[in-house]
Amino acid sequence: MADGERIIQINIEDEMKSAYIDYSMSVIVSRALPDVRDGFKPVHRRVLYGMQDLGVYSNRAHKKSARIVGEVLGKYHPHGDSSVYDTMVRMAQQWSLRYPLVDGQGNFGSVDGDSPAAMRYTEARLRKVAEEMLSDLDKDTVDFRPNFDESLQEPSVLPTKVPNLLVNGASGIAVGMATNMAPHNLSEVVDATIAYIDNRDIEIAELMQYVKAPDFPTGGIIYGYEGVKDAFETGRGRVVMRAKATIEEEENGRSYIIVNEIPYLVNKAEMIKKTADLINDKKIDGISDIRDESDRNGMRVVYELKRDAIPNVVLNKLFKYTQLQTSFSINNICLVDGRPRLLNLKELIHYFVEFRHEVVIRRTRFELKKAEDRAHILEGLIIASDNIDEVIAIIRASKSPDEARENLMTRFELSDLQARAIVDMRLRQLTGLEQDKLRAEYNELLEIIKDLKDILDREERRMEIIKDELAYIKEKYGDERRSVIEYSASEMRIEDLIPDEEVVVTISHAGYIKRTNLAEYKVQNRGGVGSKGSTTRDKDFLEHLFVATNHNYLLVFTEKGRCFWMRVFEIPEGNKTSKGRAIQNLINIEQDDKVKAYINVNDLKDQEYVENNFIVMCTKRGVIKKTSLEAYSRPRTNGINAINIREDDELLEAKLTNGSNEIILAVKSGRAIRFNESTVRPMGRTASGVRGVNISETDEVIGMICIQENSETILVVSENGYGKRSYLNDPEDGEPVYRITNRGGKGVKTLNVTDKTGPLTAIKTVTDEDDLMIITQSGMAIRMHVADIRVMGRTAQGVKLINLKGKESIAAVAKVPRSDEEEDMYDEENGGEMNDNGTIVDDNNSVEE
Numbered sequence: 001m002a003d004g005e006r007i008i009q010i011n012i013e014d015e016m017k018s019a020y021i022d023y024s025m026s027v028i029v030s031r032a033l034p035d036v037r038d039g040f041k042p043v044h045r046r047v048l049y050g051m052q053d054l055g056v057y058s059n060r061a062h063k064k065s066a067r068i069v070g071e072v073l074g075k076y077h078p079h080g081d082s083s084v085y086d087t088m089v090r091m092a093q094q095w096s097l098r099y100p101l102v103d104g105q106g107n108f109g110s111v112d113g114d115s116p117a118a119m120r121y122t123e124a125r126l127r128k129v130a131e132e133m134l135s136d137l138d139k140d141t142v143d144f145r146p147n148f149d150e151s152l153q154e155p156s157v158l159p160t161k162v163p164n165l166l167v168n169g170a171s172g173i174a175v176g177m178a179t180n181m182a183p184h185n186l187s188e189v190v191d192a193t194i195a196y197i198d199n200r201d202i203e204i205a206e207l208m209q210y211v212k213a214p215d216f217p218t219g220g221i222i223y224g225y226e227g228v229k230d231a232f233e234t235g236r237g238r239v240v241m242r243a244k245a246t247i248e249e250e251e252n253g254r255s256y257i258i259v260n261e262i263p264y265l266v267n268k269a270e271m272i273k274k275t276a277d278l279i280n281d282k283k284i285d286g287i288s289d290i291r292d293e294s295d296r297n298g299m300r301v302v303y304e305l306k307r308d309a310i311p312n313v314v315l316n317k318l319f320k321y322t323q324l325q326t327s328f329s330i331n332n333i334c335l336v337d338g339r340p341r342l343l344n345l346k347e348l349i350h351y352f353v354e355f356r357h358e359v360v361i362r363r364t365r366f367e368l369k370k371a372e373d374r375a376h377i378l379e380g381l382i383i384a385s386d387n388i389d390e391v392i393a394i395i396r397a398s399k400s401p402d403e404a405r406e407n408l409m410t411r412f413e414l415s416d417l418q419a420r421a422i423v424d425m426r427l428r429q430l431t432g433l434e435q436d437k438l439r440a441e442y443n444e445l446l447e448i449i450k451d452l453k454d455i456l457d458r459e460e461r462r463m464e465i466i467k468d469e470l471a472y473i474k475e476k477y478g479d480e481r482r483s484v485i486e487y488s489a490s491e492m493r494i495e496d497l498i499p500d501e502e503v504v505v506t507i508s509h510a511g512y513i514k515r516t517n518l519a520e521y522k523v524q525n526r527g528g529v530g531s532k533g534s535t536t537r538d539k540d541f542l543e544h545l546f547v548a549t550n551h552n553y554l555l556v557f558t559e560k561g562r563c564f565w566m567r568v569f570e571i572p573e574g575n576k577t578s579k580g581r582a583i584q585n586l587i588n589i590e591q592d593d594k595v596k597a598y599i600n601v602n603d604l605k606d607q608e609y610v611e612n613n614f615i616v617m618c619t620k621r622g623v624i625k626k627t628s629l630e631a632y633s634r635p636r637t638n639g640i641n642a643i644n645i646r647e648d649d650e651l652l653e654a655k656l657t658n659g660s661n662e663i664i665l666a667v668k669s670g671r672a673i674r675f676n677e678s679t680v681r682p683m684g685r686t687a688s689g690v691r692g693v694n695i696s697e698t699d700e701v702i703g704m705i706c707i708q709e710n711s712e713t714i715l716v717v718s719e720n721g722y723g724k725r726s727y728l729n730d731p732e733d734g735e736p737v738y739r740i741t742n743r744g745g746k747g748v749k750t751l752n753v754t755d756k757t758g759p760l761t762a763i764k765t766v767t768d769e770d771d772l773m774i775i776t777q778s779g780m781a782i783r784m785h786v787a788d789i790r791v792m793g794r795t796a797q798g799v800k801l802i803n804l805k806g807k808e809s810i811a812a813v814a815k816v817p818r819s820d821e822e823e824d825m826y827d828e829e830n831g832g833e834m835n836d837n838g839t840i841v842d843d844n845n846s847v848e849e
Contacts, residue, residue: 024175028340032174034181036334036341036348037355038133038158039165041172043087045158046076048101051126052134062105062123069119078148081119088124089116097168098183098217099477101130111218111262111299112269129477133160139366141359159359161469162477163189163352165334166211177340179333182214182231182239183264187478189349190470196349197463204233204346211345212485213239214328219261219482220244223325228485232345235332243324244484247311247585255311257303257318261482263326268292271323272301278321286314286591312585316638356466361456368452371445373417378442380418381425385435387412391422500551505571506580507544509775509814511595514580515571518547543773545817548600555632556587557597557617557654563642564589565635568600588638597654604633614657614682617642618665618692618704621649624743625689626680629656644688653704662707664738665693666716666750666763668700673747674738677706691744703763712765713791714738716751717774717801719758719809724751724798725766725791737794752797762813774802775812783816 034041040048050072056063069084077084090096092104095111106122109115116122126134141159146152169183192210196202213228221242222228231237241263248256262268272292278284286309293300305314319325332343336351343351384391394411398404405419414422428434455461502518548554550569557563564587572581583595603609610630618624625643632642645651657677666672673693680690693701705714707728717723727737738748751760766772768787775781782802790799802810 028174028177029335029338032172033177033179033340034165034170034172034334035157036165036336036343036351038160039163039168039170039334040158041170043077043079043083044091046072046154047084047088047091048126048130048134048158049137049155050076051102051124051130052137056125058103058126058128058131060125062103062125065104065106065119065122065124068124075152076147076154085119091130092124095217098215099129099162099167099186101127101133101168103127111267113267129162132162132473132477133158133164135159135161136359136363139363141362141366157355159363161356161473162186163193163349165352166348169214170334174340177333178331180329180331181334182328182330183216184211185215185479185481187474188212188215188481190474190478192345193349193353193470194467196346197353197467202346204344207345207349208232212481214330214483215481216241216264216328216483218264218266219484220263221261221484221486223486225485225487227327227330231330231332235330235342235344235347237330239328239330241326241328241483242319242486245315245318245324247315254307255305255309257305257311257315259301259303259324260299262299262301263323264328266323266326268294268299268301275318275322284314284317284321286310286317308591310584310589310591313588313591316588353466356469357459357462360462360465364452364455364462368449368456371449371452375442375445375449376415377417377421378438378445380412380414380421381429381438382435382442383412383414383418384408384422384425385430385438388430395423500549502547502549503568505544505546505548505554505568505600506542507583507598508540508580509543509773509812510540511583512540512580513571513583513586514574514578515548515568516574516576520576543814543816544598546600551603553601553604553635555599555601555615555654556583556595557599557642557651558589559594559596559650560590561617561641561643561645561651562589562593562639563632564639565632596651599654599656601629601656604629604635612658614659614677615642615654616657616661616663616677616680616704616706617654617689618652618701619643619645619649619689620652620700621646622665622667622691622693622695622701623649623689624663624665624680624692624704625687626657626677626682627685627687628682631685641686644686646688652701655704655706657706662740663692664705664707664714664763665701665747666703666705666760667693667695667747668702668759668761669695670718670749670751670753670760671747672714672716672738672750672763673743673745674707674736674740675743675745676740679743694744694746702760705763705765707765712767714750715762715764715766715772715786715789715815716760716798717762717810717813718751718753718798719761720756721774721800721802721804721810722751722757722798723789723801723813724796725786725789726750726794726796727791749795752795754797757797758809761810764813764815766815771816772801773814773816774810775814776802776804776808777811778808780808786815 030042032041038045051068053075054063054068054071056068065085065088068088069081072084073081088102089104089108092100092102092108094100102124103126104122104124107117108122136159137155143156144153145156147154165181166184166189167186169181171180172178188211192207195207195210211232213222213225221244223240223242227237227239229237231239243259243263244261245257245259248258262271272290275284276290279287286306287303288306289304291302291304293302303314303318305311332348333340334343336343391408394407395404398407401423404423405416408414408419408422409416455465503515504518505513505515507513548568552568554566554568554571555563556566566586570586574580589595599615610633611628613629614626615629615632616624616626642654643651659677661677662674663677664672664674683689695701713725713727715723715725729736738750741747750763751757753759766786770786772784772786772789773781784801789801792798
């Protein structure tokens with residue numbers, strides 16, 4: 001051991017603890033976390049300051065990136081050159097920063113993850129918005145500190161006019177903590193900041209009326225609002241991002257999913273490659289080809305679908321399994337007074353306003369001192385110009401400049417600065433014109449000094465200046481939102497944004513759905529909707545039409561017993577004559593499943609309503625089930641099981657009831673059973689149900705009706721085109737025509753089924769105001785007024801409603817809203833020309849039992 005050296009015993013645990021804490025704080029403060037004031041980490045700040053040092057402003061020529069990197073490395077950031085160049089590249093990428101700060105020339109990478117060219121090939125300069133972050137740096141607005149070798153000074157923070165932390169976001173991994181801040185729209189942030197200045201007690205919910213949600217550089221869709229709300233209120237939240245996708249259909253029936261915008265930070269090429277792998281592994285089906293048709297005009301990724309694929313199902317699978325849907329975990333940790341803190345939206349705005357306030361005060365003090373110093377010198381020059389002959393005489397009589405200064409100071413009581421200015425004064429300043437200029441400048445400075453002192457005396461003046469500067473920033477750099485906010489079905493906050501207006505919902509036989517403003521329909525004398533309600537495709541017609549409000553729910557039930565939810569406001573809006581959109585494209589229904597029933601529900605959040613109303617379902621095998629509406633009051637995107645369907649069975653009908661209705665089930669063999677709904681006990685959502693009607697193995701249920709008004713009549717139609725109406729109760733004595741029996745019996749005859757009539761195919765409740773649409777297996781359709789169909793006895797065979805040729809039979813019967821403008825349809829090829837009532841056989845052909 002050398003002379004004078006000694007060994008100090010230190011506990012290794014304490015030394016490691018101390019060293020690691022020092023290292024941790026160094027990473028946290030000097031590398032990984034942004035400052036709440038300017039939103040920059042040290043490397044970003046140094047790059048921008050180094051570029052200003054070099055003079056690469058937005059109105060000057062680009063400079064080689066290597067030159068800029070060398071400047072920053074040599075003066076301020078003693079780390080690897082890649083850290084500086086990568087930072088500068090990211091600040092130049094349109095898809096990385098919402099408002100890029102560097103104007104790059106050359107290859108700066110791509111959204112496909114391509115690497116930028118080496119720094120010796122690229123050039124860069126500052127953008128105008130970055131210059132706003134560096135402005136007033138020379139006016140003592142911020143503290144400077146020594147650089148790494150203490151040979152130069154660098155700013156500890158930039159005096160930015162732009163709320164950069166909120167606008168461009170930040171991400172970084174420190175020791176034991178990380179930050180991930182989302183970018184936002186500049187116009188929205190400025191409006192929120194001004195609102196905060198006007199009202200310091202403003203609530204976060206009120207600020208959210210200005211800052212709606214993050215606004216990502218790549219656009220896309222923010223799906224769901226709960227995560228956004230959490231992030232604004234607590235500083236932490238998970239925002240789900242989706243690609244912006246549209247479905248295009250060609251005339252040949254082939255569909256395409258077109259993606260124009262992808263989620264933030266997603267590598268497009270990698271996303272396409274992984275999607276192709278999933279298709280090859282059979283995890284995603286229905287896609288035949290993927291093409292990247294992006295060019296300099298914009299992004300376009302095309303997913304070509306197979307002919308039998310349902311576009312909405314494929315798109316939902318893409319959202320589920322690929323990066324067309326990702327999440328952004330917001331974690332607003334930044335440095336406040338050198339310490340890491342988690343901040344909410346209001347706190348972020350608060351600290352920015354406090355910083356700008358400090359900057360304005362320091363800038364004003366600097367400008368005031370500068371103005372006062374200049375006024376002080378001008379006072380001396382004006383004294384000299386008023387006594388110019390004596391001043392010249394004193395200077396001429398003095399042996400040296402120092403003696404002249406002292407003599408002037410003694411004679412006119414001047415300061416050293418004033419005396420120096422007089423001695424250094426040029427002869428041309430003795431002219432009358434120059435003397436007038438001195439006085440004008442002096443008077444102007446006095447006004448400036450008075451104004452600057454007023455700014456320093458009054459906080460409201462300083463706040464007005466901050467607001468004016470923010471308004472200027474918004475006007476110059478503000479733009480429209482890129483990311484669209486889409487509310488998921490499980491979130492109810494959207495109700496606050498959509499008026500609860502009445503709309504008309506129309507659904508066609510082929511499953512095309514739309515909603516239309518009620519004002520578009522004029523009320524007829526009968527009180528019904530009497531104008532043409534939709535333009536439908538060939539062999540399609542309007543089947544369901546009902547008035548709902550935007551906040552209502554539409555429950556959709558499928559053949560396999562699944563239930564899906566839609567809010568009425570989620571139904572695509574269309575005008576009175578548009579055809580609407582296929583229901584399969586709006587819900588995540590399986591390819592081999594079919595929609596069987598639609599139910600309009602008022603309010604799933606009203607506890608009394610959901611507990612006192614029921615969904616009654618029946619299947620083809622005669623199973624009936626009643627479940628409280630409450631079991632369906634928690635919507636899920638992918639639907640739920642509404643009833644457990646047995647293997648050889650399928651759901652037939654679903655109706656909304658109040659618990660005291662009467663139910664009639666009709667079977668193929670021509671029988672019908674009527675019983676009180678109260679005989680079916682309510683059961684759980686996943687239950688299979690109980691026997692509603694006793695049928696043989698070869699028989700099946702063809703329909704279910706719920707009786708709510710005795711004014712309705714029962715319409716039955718057979719496969720060979722025979723049909724009739726019957727009363728539910730005898731209009732003369734009130735005795736039931738269909739007697740009420742116990743659930744599970746065989747029922748009574750409702751139509752005399754013979755070889756001539758064929759099996760029963762449909763049962764409906766109808767009134768004289770309804771129309772009827774009958775569709776044959778070949779697609780021929782006939783429309784008739786229900787009022788033209790005669791009311792007969794329960795056991796009658798009925799009358800012929802439609803002429804069928806050969807082995808043709810009826811495929812479907814639908815009750816449709818009366819429309820005066822729609823004419824009966826007929827099939828010219830089959831010669832099926834019909835009169836208003838179809839072809840009615842003489843009433844004597846009906847057979848009574």
